[in-house]
Amino acid sequence: MYVFVYGTLTDPDRVQTVLEGHPTAEYALEETATLEGVHRVDGRYPTLAPGGSVDGRVLAVDEVGLERLDRYEGVEDGLYVRVTVPYSGRDDEAFVYVGDPARLGVDDRIDWPGDGPLLERVRRVVREDEIVLSSRE
Numbered sequence: 001m002y003v004f005v006y007g008t009l010t011d012p013d014r015v016q017t018v019l020e021g022h023p024t025a026e027y028a029l030e031e032t033a034t035l036e037g038v039h040r041v042d043g044r045y046p047t048l049a050p051g052g053s054v055d056g057r058v059l060a061v062d063e064v065g066l067e068r069l070d071r072y073e074g075v076e077d078g079l080y081v082r083v084t085v086p087y088s089g090r091d092d093e094a095f096v097y098v099g100d101p102a103r104l105g106v107d108d109r110i111d112w113p114g115d116g117p118l119l120e121r122v123r124r125v126v127r128e129d130e131i132v133l134s135s136r137e
Helices: 012-019 063-073 118-128
Strands: 002-005 027-041 047-061 080-088 092-099 132-135
Touching (some): 002 027, 012 027, 027 118, 047 063
Parallel strands (some): 080 132
Antiparallel strands (some): 027 132, 080 092
């Protein structure tokens, strides 16, 4: 499975800290990539907002690695949501984490349009605005 990262997890040492320590967690910090259709907004932690583009890296992880990333990103607590985006050139998808603007102190700078939970609003934008991940290597 692929995961696009654009914040603290672009640091190889941080990735190693988060993903290692479990005997079955396998991962690889792969290529650099660009996620088109969203841009980075810095707050308490980095997050994404509609429009623009953001550069980052791609991690290849197994199920255990994905579970560890979910814990690190606070998915269960609602700090971040995890969505899939098309991964151009791979005929595949990649996961990406999007932080809750209100919890990260940037809600005055981010508008995920529509009503309902953040996850559904982000999924709608990904689908309707054709957000796509492309390799830069």
